[in-house]
Structure formats: C-alpha cells, structure tokens
Amino acid sequence: MKLRLEFEIIGLIYTPFETKEGMPIQSCYSNEKGRIGIFPEYSAGLKDLDNFSHVYLIYFFHKAQEKKLTVHPYLDSNPRGIFSTRAPIRPNPIGISIVKLENIDHSKAKLWVEGVDMLNKTPLLDIKPYVPHFDHRDATTGWISKSNYKITDSHISDDRF
Amino acid sequence: MKLRLEFEIIGLIYTPFETKEGMPIQSCYSNEKGRIGIFPEYSAGLKDLDNFSHVYLIYFFHKAQEKKLTVHPYLDSNPRGIFSTRAPIRPNPIGISIVKLENIDHSKAKLWVEGVDMLNKTPLLDIKPYVPHFDHRDATTGWISKSNYKITDSHISDDRF
Numbered sequence: 001m002k003l004r005l006e007f008e009i010i011g012l013i014y015t016p017f018e019t020k021e022g023m024p025i026q027s028c029y030s031n032e033k034g035r036i037g038i039f040p041e042y043s044a045g046l047k048d049l050d051n052f053s054h055v056y057l058i059y060f061f062h063k064a065q066e067k068k069l070t071v072h073p074y075l076d077s078n079p080r081g082i083f084s085t086r087a088p089i090r091p092n093p094i095g096i097s098i099v100k101l102e103n104i105d106h107s108k109a110k111l112w113v114e115g116v117d118m119l120n121k122t123p124l125l126d127i128k129p130y131v132p133h134f135d136h137r138d139a140t141t142g143w144i145s146k147s148n149y150k151i152t153d154s155h156i157s158d159d160r161f
Numbered sequence: 162m163k164l165r166l167e168f169e170i171i172g173l174i175y176t177p178f179e180t181k182e183g184m185p186i187q188s189c190y191s192n193e194k195g196r197i198g199i200f201p202e203y204s205a206g207l208k209d210l211d212n213f214s215h216v217y218l219i220y221f222f223h224k225a226q227e228k229k230l231t232v233h234p235y236l237d238s239n240p241r242g243i244f245s246t247r248a249p250i251r252p253n254p255i256g257i258s259i260v261k262l263e264n265i266d267h268s269k270a271k272l273w274v275e276g277v278d279m280l281n282k283t284p285l286l287d288i289k290p291y292v293p294h295f296d297h298r299d300a301t302t303g304w305i306s307k308s309n310y311k312i313t314d315s316h317i318s319d320d321r322f
Contacts, residue, residue, distance in 0.1 A: 002169050003284070005221055007253040009164040026295045042252055044230040047242030051303035055244075058219075058255055060166055069205040081208030083216075083288040086295075091203055092168040092286045094219055096257065098298055123164070125253045127244040131302050133312045134187045134247075137259055141292050142212035151294045 009123040011038035011109075013059060015116040020063070025074045025155045026086070027097040027115040034099070034116035036124060043109035046127075050104055054130035055113075057097050060123040061088035064161060074157060075149045084142060088161050095122075098130050170284040172199035172270075174220060176277040181224070186235045186316045187247070188258040188276040195260070195277035197285060204270035207288075211265055215291035216274075218258050221284040222249035225322060235318060236310045245303060249322050256283075259291050 015034040017023045024030035036057075038046060049055070066089050072078070073085040082090045099113040111127075144151060176195040178184040185191035197218075199207060210216070227250050233239070234246040243251045260274040272288075305312060 005168050005170065005284070005286075007166050007168065007255070009166065010252050028295050042230065045243040045252065046245075047231065048245040048304050049242060051301060051306075052245065053302075054298045054300040056257070058253075058257070069203065070208065081210060082206040084207075084209040084213065084290055086289055090287060091171050091206065092219075094168070094255075094287050096217070096219070096289070098296060100298075123166070125166075126251060126255050128247055128257070129245055129302065129305070130298060130300050131305060131312070132298070132300050133302075134189050135259060136297050137215045137261075137291060137293070139215040139291050139293050140212060141214075141290065141294075143209050144290070144292060145212075151292070 007125055009125065010042045011036055011124040013057065013116065013118055013122040013124055015118055015120045017119050020119065020157050020161065021159050023157045024117040025157045027099055027117045029154045030115045030117045032116050034113050036111040036113060038109040040109060046104060046106055046109065052101055052129045054098055055101050056128040056130055057099055057124060058126040059095050059118060060125060061093035061095050062123055063119055064088040064093040067091055072160065074155055075144055075151065076147045080143060168286055170286065171203045172197055172285040174218065174277065174279055174283040174285055176279055176281045178280050181280065181318050181322065182320050184318045185278040186318045188260055188278045190315045191276045191278045193277050195274050197272040197274060199270040201270060207265060207267055207270065210262070213262055213290045215259055216262050217289040217291055218260055218285060219287040220256050220279060221286060222254035222256050223284055224280055225249040225254040228252055233321065235316055236305055236312065237308045241304060
C-alpha cells in the first residue's frame with residue numbers, strides 16, 4: 001500500500017529553460033536569472049525575506065515523466081541508486097535549489113533570483129531561508145568524489161531525465 | 162483554485178522525540194541518533210549512498226496541525242513571514258534536515274543517522290546526497306542576523322508549532 005500526501009502549488013518559477021538540454025545540472029553551475037510569481041493567497045508569507053541573500057526553493061519536477069530507483073547520473077558513467085543522486089526521476093519528484101535572492105516586490109508577490117537550474121514554469125512548493133550556520137557541513141561525497149568528472153567544472157544537462 | 166500534487170511516503174524516521182518540547186530546532190543543534198526504515202519497494206534506491214557522510218532528509222511535518230503565513234519563530238520575538246523561517250506550520254509542511262549518515266543496512270533497507278531534529282515516526286519523502294560544492298554559499302541572513310538570540314548557541318523547541 002502506498003501512503004500518499006497532498007501538497008499545494010504556491011507559485012511558479014519562470015526561467016530561460018524551455019527544454020532540459022543545456023540547462024545547468026545544479027544551481028551552483030548557473031548564473032541565469034529567474035522570476036518567481038507567488039499566488040496571492042500566499043504573498044503575506046514573503047514578509048521579512050528581504051536581506052536574506054540566498055533561499056532554498058523546493059519545487060516539483062513537473063517534466064519528470066517516470067520514476068526510477070537506479071539512474072546514470074551526469075557526474076558518472078555508472079548506474080547509481082537514485083537517493084545517491086539529485087536526478088529528477090525519483091519516487092517523489094521534489095527538487096531543491098539554493099538561489100541568490102536579488103529583489104522582492106511584495107505588492108506583486110514577485111521575486112527575482114539568480115542561479116536557476118529548473119525548467120520554465122516549474123511549480124513551487126516552498127521557500128526557506130538559506131542559513132550557513134544551519135546548512136553548512138564538511139562532508140564526504142561517496143561516488144561523486146571518485147567520479148571521472150570534475151565537480152568543480154561547469155556541467156549542463158542533456159535530455160536523459 | 163488550489164493546485165494540488167500528490168507524493169508518496171517512502172519510509173519513516175525514528176527519533177528519540179515523542180513531543181515537540183525539548184527537540185532541537187535545527188539539525189545543526191542536534192547530536193541525537195535516529196534510524197530510518199525505507200519501505201521495501203524503494204530499497205534499491207539506497208545503492209551507492211555509502212560513503213556520503215551527510216544527506217538531506219526531505220520529510221512531512223506530520224504534527225503540524227495548522228498553516229500560517231506569519232509566525233513567531235524561535236530565534237526572534239517578532240512575528241515573521243513564514244517563508245523567512247523554517248517553522249513547520251507552512252502552506253506545504255515539508256521539512257529538510259541535513260544529517261550525518263552513520264550506517265546503512267541495504268538488506269534491511271535501514272539507515273542510522275546522527276543529528277535528528279524531527280519527531281519520532283516522521284514520514285520521509287526523499288533522501289538526497291549532501292554535496293558541499295553544490296550546497297555551500299556565503300550568505301547573509303536577514304532578520305536572523307539582527308536577532309537577540311545567538312544563532313551559534315544551542316536552541317530547543319517548545320510546543321508553539
């Protein structure tokens with residue numbers, strides 16, 4: 001039996017990316033600008049978000065049309081378990097990206113951000129403040145550290161997912 | 162009109178916290194151990210997660226019984242917009258925590274983690290690898306940086322949410 005939960009779309013993320021090909025695979029590889037439109041019933045929640053330089057966007061991978069438990073990720077040539085990757089075709093197609101917050105228009109419930117790595121009109125589920133003291137860890141990175149692909153190079157996606 | 166999305170629970174997070182009172186308010190303030198049981202149909206997705214020292218847990222705040230757009234967060238005495246806080250009583254009660262991955266038993270689909278800050282039997286939605294190169298930003302933190310509460314001190318919750 002699958003236990004299901006229901007969530008609401010709170011807005012849409014507008015980006016320059018109409019197709020997956022050529023899109024940055026992580027927000028750290030992107031300097032592209034995006035715009036977020038929050039639906040009016042949630043706009044009061046944006047109060048006090050000013051002066052946070054970065055936020056987490058939590059969103060729905062709306063073009064992930066299948067779900068797999070093993071994938072060939074961008075940073076490796078071997079198949080990897082889905083939970084050891086950020087690939088969108090996961091049991092719950094939820095994405096998280098850390099973007100730079102450039103401006104907020106509270107009266108129109110709009111945000112302008114930099115570093116987008118998701119498709120145009122991606123449905124947004126949540127915004128949370130990025131707080132280095134909460135969110136930074138020294139960490140080791142399993143198969144990624146052994147990959148032939150340099151993580152520090154820029155990486156863009158093809159149409160595999 | 163509210164646009165709704167449906168997600169599946171992929172497992173449960175077992176923690177020492179039966180009530181909200183006394184629980185760390187962020188995983189960075191916790192050294193408590195937890196155990197995660199992944200439902201058998203998702204266990205293949207855990208492959209290759211070994212040797213990642215930290216993971217993101219994405220989960221459902223199952224005891225958040227209301228939704229508010231303004232809250233009194235733990236680190237401030239003023240009301241703040243929900244999206245500038247991590248409070249659970251948000252439009253979509255989705256939580257994210259970065260925990261230390263201590264062990265995986267693939268045959269039983271169980272994980273042992275350190276740094277839990279969620280209630281016992283919290284429904285899990287996703288696991289993603291934590292990758293410092295993807296996830297670290299130098300950032301400013303809005304109202305939190307002006308708060309009377311030192312972010313570097315340890316903080317535990319009461320029953321407000």
